[in-house]
Amino acid sequence: MxxxxxxxxxxxxxxxxxxxxxxxxxxxxxxxxxxxxxxxAKALRDAGLPVRDVAEVTGFPEMMDGRVKTLHPKVHxxxxxxxxxxxxxxxxxxxGIGAIDLLVVNLYPFEATVASGADYDTCIENIDIGGPAMIRAAAKNHAFVAVVVDPEDYADVLAxxxxxxxxxxxxxxxxxRTAYARTAAYDAAVSAWMVQAHDDPAPRRRAFAGVMKQRMRYGENPHQDAAFYVDGSGRPxxxxxxxxxGKELSxxxxxxxxxxxxxxxxxxxxDGPACAIIKHANPCGVARGATLLDAYRKAFDCDRTSAFGGIVALNQPLDAATAEEIVKIFTEVVIAPExxxxxxxxFATKRNLRLLTTGALPDARAPVTAFKQVAGGFLVQDKDTGQIDPExxxxxxxxxxxxxxLADLRFAWTVAKHVKSNAIIYVRDGATVGVGAGQMSRxxxxxxxxxxAGRMGTELGLPETPAKGSVVASDxxxxxxxGLLAAAEAGATAVIQPGGSVRDDEVIAAADAAGLAMVFTGMRHFRH
Structure with a gap:
């Protein structure tokens, strides 16, 4: 070697x-x-560089619309x-085989073709065959051959x-290592597209891939290594x-x-301005308002304590009035379409505040494949995009x-989808006033x-808990x-829940006795 x-x-x-x-x-x-x-080759010649065509080396012309050109013993x-x-x-x-010491290949733009919404046949034509074969050959023989698959590595090669x-x-x-990761990611992209194109929700083999966007200082805790990878889907x-x-995102x-x-x-x-404030992956306040500022204030008033050092997300472009209000407390990140x-x-006066803009909102109804690792494998499912029809x-x-x-019940049900189970959400006038998340008991x-809710009512100087006159959603x-009686005792007047318990009749009777209105959705929103 x-x-x-x-x-x-x-x-x-x-x-x-x-x-x-x-x-x-x-x-x-x-x-x-x-x-x-x-x-x-044409681009190199146009730049005045001396170049030999592979066809000249192999003795075979490119054929079959370019499908066959480098698949030859004189190349491999x-x-x-x-x-x-x-x-x-x-x-x-x-x-008569000459050695090739350096291979520079990046593949047909299959991922970009799929992302553009191209038809099936066009996507098929953008599956590279010769490129991955050469990359894998060169990478295997790295004892003697250097292989470059990313333009980002050109400067390093020259250095x-x-x-x-x-x-x-x-x-x-x-x-x-980079080369094999690239061919693996490429094959994963092709496989994932075929799974979707052929409507196969549970293929025998599943592949996931990503490109590193950021090497992190650490993960959830300082003793854990971490990195951030993007999947190329383009979802905002x-x-x-x-x-x-602001400093680098953790x-x-x-x-x-x-x-x-x-x-x-x-x-x-x-449908109007909305704001969500998150702490430790759970919402501590969500609201709709007449203005973005109104929505932020209502969300903030749900749990001012937890909002400190939280994440603020907005569904409309951030304006000056809302920005002025947000900077009154320490906030880690603000994300908005613009x-x-x-x-x-x-925001520029607050150096540690990160401001992110996305240009658009993700489609809450678009199908997304979600997965999580468990010991020895992965759990794969569709992202919860469930919506309820009021009818x-x-x-x-x-x-x-x-x-x-009913309007507040629908709002509460939407929020429940994003709260760790067991989840109970109190809502009044288009804003959460109490969030119970992640408890083992409902x-x-x-x-x-x-x-x-009661604690925030006291902090805000209200004459009574904002849970009084609220509605409740249970995931x-x-x-x-x-659990329902606890909500009634807090002052709730209506409840939305999936139904389906063997004790539904008992729960309905309790709701009637307490004067509650209750609706069943027939849909569950577990979030673990």
Missing amino acids: TDTVPPLRALISVSDKTGLIEFATALAGRGVELLSTGGT GGLLALRDNPEHLAAMEAH ELAANGGTKLAFRQRLA GVATATQHQ YNNINDTDAAFELVAEFAPG ADEAARAI ELRVVTKRAPTSAE VDSSTMAALK AFFPFAD
Whole structure:
């Protein structure tokens, strides 16, 4: 195995021609012979660089619309031959195979083609075959061959050549790791597209891939290593956002910001301003308002204590009035579709506040594949995009909810989808006034949410708890009447829940006795 390999021949075939001419010019300047194909060869010639067509080397023309051009022993032999193996060298000599020391390939833009909404046949034509085959061959033979799959590595290759006169083994090993990750991600993208295109929700084999966007200082805790990867789907959110100011996002910042933005995206901008404030992945306040400022204030007043150091998500562009209010307390991150210049100027005075803009809201109804790791495997499911049709709500009590109660019940049900189970949410006048999350007992969630509402009522100087006259959402059915009765004792007047318990009749009777209106959705929103 040779440590330093000076490249004598390079095969370059790229769809992304970013930095191509500068890189190839530098290689040619070092005396490297350039081999190429199709559009890449044309680009090199147009730049005045000497280049040989692969067809000239193989003796076969490109054929079948370019599907067959590099799949040939004179290419793969040049990539795979062990330079210290006498039999390999003899075979190269006998068959006129020249060594290829450097392979520069980036693949057909399959991911971008799918993202553009192209039809099935166009996507199929953008599945690269020769490129991955060459990349895998060169990466396998990294003892002698350097393989480059990202234009971002061009500068590092040139620096390596300048420093050492060739590529060192450790450098080629690093390139090989990147190369195999790229072909794995490419195959994963093709597989995921086919799963969707062929409507196969549970394929026998499943692949996931991503590109690292950020190496992090640490994960959830300082002793954990972490990195942030993006999947290329283009879904608006923290992965695609522009960060205008503030220090680098942490692992927990990203997790919480995603939770906040996905929640606020439930409320279309055209339906009015909405705000969600998140702490530790759970909402501590969600509200709709006449203005964005109004929505923020109502969300903040749900739990001012927890909002300190939280994440604020908005469904409309951030304006100056709302920005002025937000900076009155310490906030980790604000994410919105956009922010006007006046708002940005206000935030600029707070160096540690991160401002993210996304250009759009994610579609809360669009299908998304969600997965989580467990020991030895992955759990895969559709993201919870469940919506309720008001016409399908079933009134199960003697009293039906009023129109105002019904509006708040629907709002509370939407928020419940984003609260850790067991989840109980108190809502009044389009704003949460108490959130009970993550308790092992549903009655504990009811009690906790009521206690928080009472505490905030005292802090705000209200004459009574804001839970009085509120409505309540439960993410799953009440297994006993105790949780519902705790809500009634707190002052709630109406309840929305899935129903489906063997004790539904008992719970309905308790609701009737307490004078509550209750509706069943027939849909559960567990969130673990």
